[in-house]
Amino acid sequence: MVNAMEAGDPSNAGQPSPGVNLAGGDATPQQRPAPRFQPDHMLPDAERGKAVLYRMLLIRRFEERAGEMYARAKIGGFLHLCIGEEATVVGTSAAMRSNDYLISTYREHGQVLARGTPPQEVMAELFGRVTGVSKGRGGSMHMFDAERRFMGGYGIVGGNLPIAAGLGLAAAYRGTDDAVVCMLGDGATNQGTFGETLNLAALWKLPVVFIIVNNQFGMGTSLARHSAMTKLAAKGEGFGVPGTTCDGMDVLDVESCVKNALDLARSDRQPVLIEAVTYRFRGHSVADPEEYRSKEEVDEWRQRDPIVQFANKLIRGGAITGAEAEALDKLALQEVDAAVKFADESPYPELDTLYDDVYVLGDQLRGWYSVDARSPDTQRGEGIAGDAELQRIAEASAAHTEGADFDEQIVMREGVARDTPGPPPLPLPPEEGV
Ligand SMILES: Cc1ncc(C[n+]2csc(CCOP(=O)(O)OP(=O)(O)O)c2C)c(N)n1
């Protein structure tokens, strides 16, 4: 796998490539017409169909189990699940090359799994263990896997957008034809960074595809209540970024739309905005009492479950059998079980590594002095005092998680449903299909 920092031709260093135009956009002030993508929904062959279905199943089962582990206090902090949005995630990554960059928001467990990071590393990150993909320091919102060009995981709404432009500029500057996919929520389109980034992306002709995962809500505020312009695909036009819409519940529609947009971004250096219309089946985070929408509305969207729809399509088209779909689901559950076991058996990071990796320099310069050179004395978290502190934290944590019974732990986390369900069996259709 290519290291993100080594990509591109080093002989281009310092030479702006023809793809970068820092001076400005087209001389002609006309707006480019919005791309008109022809839907291309040919059923994939059996092998690819299975791979796409498996990826979606893995994400669904992983997230269900993550919710359960949060309720058991194995996971701390916040936890934002993308259950219901799997087609937007898997369709997007299926359209990308391995050298392309993907950058996302805090709702990103699915993205990192779709990019190929092993589930045990993602689960260990949620558990805060040193074997996690961000060494247990990032947690749910800050997964990062440079090797697979997954560039994070950001807790600040809209914070990933300027970084996406930077990645696009770097790709163009190095003279590569790598492209960038930036996923953001509908709520993030109201942030200042949205306009600032789209403006520069269009002006500098950066190869960036922006995908708005329109799950209809920013926390508890519906789209119509947080955005004057609800046709989000049109929200980039004033900045010179044409937009298009796809069905975010249909993995094939997402894949073909993103693929077309990436082609345009790569060959014409034209940033594109995609609005993928979808829905999250769970709350904003696992601590969301969901008082802002009705159960009926959620149920209506659940009828369009992207995983069931795609499995049905494959079965009806004769690409796979119902039994094969069931077997894939079992496999996903097994992989998730193994990930939980791995995470639970992994150690926490050593306390004296607290200041490592704070800056890029951390690799050469380890310890507190990579962040504060004012005092050479032993710092908090270092030396013998640090070991005692580590022991104290470990004991307190063990007493917290093992002493309390399951019900009490659920009560401790306000807002989590008491009947947090285990993973329900996926309603796969009979072999003949529906
Ligand atoms: C700059 C900033 N403002 C506010 C918040 C609090 N906040 C966290 S998530 C969220 C809603 C974002 O909604 P959306 O962009 O639609 O993403 P979704 O959660 O639906 O995936 C808000 C306002 C934040 N994290 N960062």
Ligand SMILES: [Mg+2]
């Ligand atoms: Mg949203």
